[in-house]
Amino acid sequence: PEPQREAWKRNQIASFTDKDGFEKEVVRHVETTLARSMFNCDEIAAYSATSLAFRDRLITHWNKTQQRQTYVDSKRVYYLSLEFLMGFRIEDVVKQEHDAALGNGGLGRLAACFLDSLATLNFPAWGYGLRYRYGIFKQEIIDGYQVEVPDYWLDFNPWEFPRHDVTVDIQFFGQVNKKTTGGRTISVWEGGEIVRAVAYDVPIPGYDTPTTNNLRLWSSKASGGEFDFQKFNNGDYESSVAEQQRAETISAVLYPNDNLERGKELRLKQQYFWVAASLYDIVRRFKKSRRPWNEFPDQVAIQLNDTHPTLAIVELQRILVDIEGLEWDAAWEIVTGTFGYTNHTVLPEALEKWPVGLVQHLLPRHLQIIYDINLFFLQSVEKAFPSDREILRRVSIIEESQPKMVRMAFLAIVGSHKVNGVAELHSDLIKTTIFKDFVEIYGPDKFTNVTNGITPRRWLHQANPRLSELIASKCGGNEFLKDLTLLNQLEKHIGDKKFRKEWAEIKYANKVRLAKHIKDTTGVVVNPASLFDVQVKRIHEYKRQQLNIFGVIHRYLTLKAMTPDERKKQLPRVSIFGGKAAPGYWMAKQIIHLINSVGAVVNKDEDIGDLLKVIFLEDYNVSKAEIICPASDISEHISTAGTEASGTSNMKFVLNGGLIIGTCDGANIEITREIGESNIFLFGNLSEDVEDLRHAHNYGSHTIDPDLDKVFNEIEDGTFGNPHDFSAMIAAVRQHGDYYLVSDDFHSYIETHQLVDEAYRNQDGWIAKCITSVARMGFFTSDRCINEYAEEIWNVEPLAVDRRSF
Numbered sequence: 001p002e003p004q005r006e007a008w009k010r011n012q013i014a015s016f017t018d019k020d021g022f023e024k025e026v027v028r029h030v031e032t033t034l035a036r037s038m039f040n041c042d043e044i045a046a047y048s049a050t051s052l053a054f055r056d057r058l059i060t061h062w063n064k065t066q067q068r069q070t071y072v073d074s075k076r077v078y079y080l081s082l083e084f085l086m087g088f089r090i091e092d093v094v095k096q097e098h099d100a101a102l103g104n105g106g107l108g109r110l111a112a113c114f115l116d117s118l119a120t121l122n123f124p125a126w127g128y129g130l131r132y133r134y135g136i137f138k139q140e141i142i143d144g145y146q147v148e149v150p151d152y153w154l155d156f157n158p159w160e161f162p163r164h165d166v167t168v169d170i171q172f173f174g175q176v177n178k179k180t181t182g183g184r185t186i187s188v189w190e191g192g193e194i195v196r197a198v199a200y201d202v203p204i205p206g207y208d209t210p211t212t213n214n215l216r217l218w219s220s221k222a223s224g225g226e227f228d229f230q231k232f233n234n235g236d237y238e239s240s241v242a243e244q245q246r247a248e249t250i251s252a253v254l255y256p257n258d259n260l261e262r263g264k265e266l267r268l269k270q271q272y273f274w275v276a277a278s279l280y281d282i283v284r285r286f287k288k289s290r291r292p293w294n295e296f297p298d299q300v301a302i303q304l305n306d307t308h309p310t311l312a313i314v315e316l317q318r319i320l321v322d323i324e325g326l327e328w329d330a331a332w333e334i335v336t337g338t339f340g341y342t343n344h345t346v347l348p349e350a351l352e353k354w355p356v357g358l359v360q361h362l363l364p365r366h367l368q369i370i371y372d373i374n375l376f377f378l379q380s381v382e383k384a385f386p387s388d389r390e391i392l393r394r395v396s397i398i399e400e401s402q403p404k405m406v407r408m409a410f411l412a413i414v415g416s417h418k419v420n421g422v423a424e425l426h427s428d429l430i431k432t433t434i435f436k437d438f439v440e441i442y443g444p445d446k447f448t449n450v451t452n453g454i455t456p457r458r459w460l461h462q463a464n465p466r467l468s469e470l471i472a473s474k475c476g477g478n479e480f481l482k483d484l485t486l487l488n489q490l491e492k493h494i495g496d497k498k499f500r501k502e503w504a505e506i507k508y509a510n511k512v513r514l515a516k517h518i519k520d521t522t523g524v525v526v527n528p529a530s531l532f533d534v535q536v537k538r539i540h541e542y543k544r545q546q547l548n549i550f551g552v553i554h555r556y557l558t559l560k561a562m563t564p565d566e567r568k569k570q571l572p573r574v575s576i577f578g579g580k581a582a583p584g585y586w587m588a589k590q591i592i593h594l595i596n597s598v599g600a601v602v603n604k605d606e607d608i609g610d611l612l613k614v615i616f617l618e619d620y621n622v623s624k625a626e627i628i629c630p631a632s633d634i635s636e637h638i639s640t641a642g643t644e645a646s647g648t649s650n651m652k653f654v655l656n657g658g659l660i661i662g663t664c665d666g667a668n669i670e671i672t673r674e675i676g677e678s679n680i681f682l683f684g685n686l687s688e689d690v691e692d693l694r695h696a697h698n699y700g701s702h703t704i705d706p707d708l709d710k711v712f713n714e715i716e717d718g719t720f721g722n723p724h725d726f727s728a729m730i731a732a733v734r735q736h737g738d739y740y741l742v743s744d745d746f747h748s749y750i751e752t753h754q755l756v757d758e759a760y761r762n763q764d765g766w767i768a769k770c771i772t773s774v775a776r777m778g779f780f781t782s783d784r785c786i787n788e789y790a791e792e793i794w795n796v797e798p799l800a801v802d803r804r805s806f
């Protein structure tokens, strides 16, 4: 209102620029917001007031960023992801903050790194996701087994803003009726039930810029307000509450599977709920500018993080045709101009397919649209390949199986203008295997690669402040955090003894900190002077934690067979594992059990002492990763070649001055290209040989590596507890075709670990390798990824910021 304009201008929201100002704000929040005083300000109040003070500052920047982005009205990026593994915490104030653990593993953490880079690079960008009430479960280890405990993380979250005024009503079920109005026949989706989506906004500040972007998370609630008062007044209290609860179920829980799709109805409901609310929001924002529809792709880029949001393609086509009245072809051109699709896996069990009957029931109009999209697509394919009868069956969005299935990846390809993989090998593999036919149909230009990256702000500066400071002192200050290629200046200091010494001291201090964490959480004392060998990631057969633990057993047996004099010459090692198994993934849980069973025997064996310790760290998550990564000497990235799309923890470990042992898979290959072959320990079969080896296992003779056989025999002798518990793991290799090539790679794995030991004995040489590697890691910043997406896929530009206006 005009009379208050001046007041708005004058009365900028309280903020602070220095320590005194900050303290003042904290005190103000304690006294007014929390209604406490100096005399009853406990830790929780201190924590709350601290975060509220920061939050105020965040809001001002965020408001200004949003106002400016709206005013300039340039093209925006929307990143649709079912997972954002943010992991915020302020550990030092009080152990009060929960991880925002709204993700499973690499895919969700990548989304979080991308949000950081988008804001840091000043791109006008929004993330859209679901506000799960329960994030990924907390893992407890009881008697060596994983036990899942729910993670209710919303008790107090100062970093989100409920937007009770930003709601969207989302329809499910019902039927489609044809209606004719003004000579046009349209499809009308009627009936069914409505669930309300409520927006919760999380500000995403960039590093060293005032730009503060938005992550909008949708929460579900019943559309009729708190209760259905009709029912309530009729005395049917229970069913009115039940309806409320049923609606809230949609955003209740994150599915805890990594690289696995289970086809549950509630999951499909989550996907549509989130996608429909997000698109409504995006379209509403576009319509404010009153531009013609054909300009939609000039204003909006939507990136699909895996196939989980693929229904967005169908939903936008529905909005344009059924609601806005566009012709099919004009609408479809807008749709394909808007979307890009990122594939994150070639594992068949992770590729999403939904039964046609389920889609029909839940989203009847969408199924019709999917059939029409498929019809027009197949017609064009038939025209281009008239003599190829098989191709239609192979590329159809509808799989003619029993029951029929909608192939979401194919729908995503057909509805997008670009498809990308996440590392070079992976992007080549999708073009030559699962999406081969589509390369024939669309040509190679539709398919591209954007190798993953990580944000150095979190994964170096925050996780390893001392190393970050040392690097800054050699690289001309903190600029390297915004231009990671500046790390290359480290190389000229490798000969500097003092520098190498400081480097080694920092690593040692980080190992002491991890050793303390190990002692506190497991009771096992480890020697920080040992070589720390780390494998932390989701537990999965393709990631091969079983290969690692078999290797550990082999090391144990080798040590046991030595004389005490021989043992004295050996290098002490700590094998550290961590990671969650999906609750329904029985084999993964057996692997956890074996690791713990081996630890229980080895860790108390007095012949062995410090020479070998085996640790399983409970509840691996983002905050634990920040303690573990800086403390590793060698980390394991040992997936069967061709199965790990990229991997991103490999990048985190190297950036923190650790070396890696790995297979020629995912981003390991590009890491090798950047840092040099002499700075990485590669082993194992290559991806081009995997198929032949598997075939030979099943149809030829399959001999097990003799060293691995000894390991199996030891397990079967009961050395690590009841052998029956581990018989399926052994049978997978011996009898069931060894799909993950554990035996084929075992010998070279063991040999390569011996090379690691030898290299580590030469500490000067080892540190030189570490420094060289860090110096050459500039390529793996997520800033580089975002710039590639922006240029090659989104066609968006950063928005220049005027710092003075903040």
Ligand code: C3B
Pocket: 104, 105, 106, 107, 108, 110, 258, 259, 260, 306, 344, 345, 350, 422, 452, 644, 645, 646, 647, 648, 666
């Ligand atoms: C993961 C892949 O398994 C990793 O190789 C990759 O680095 C990340 O995505 C990020 O691209 N991924 C996942 O975490 N969950 C899936 N469902 C599929 C892939």
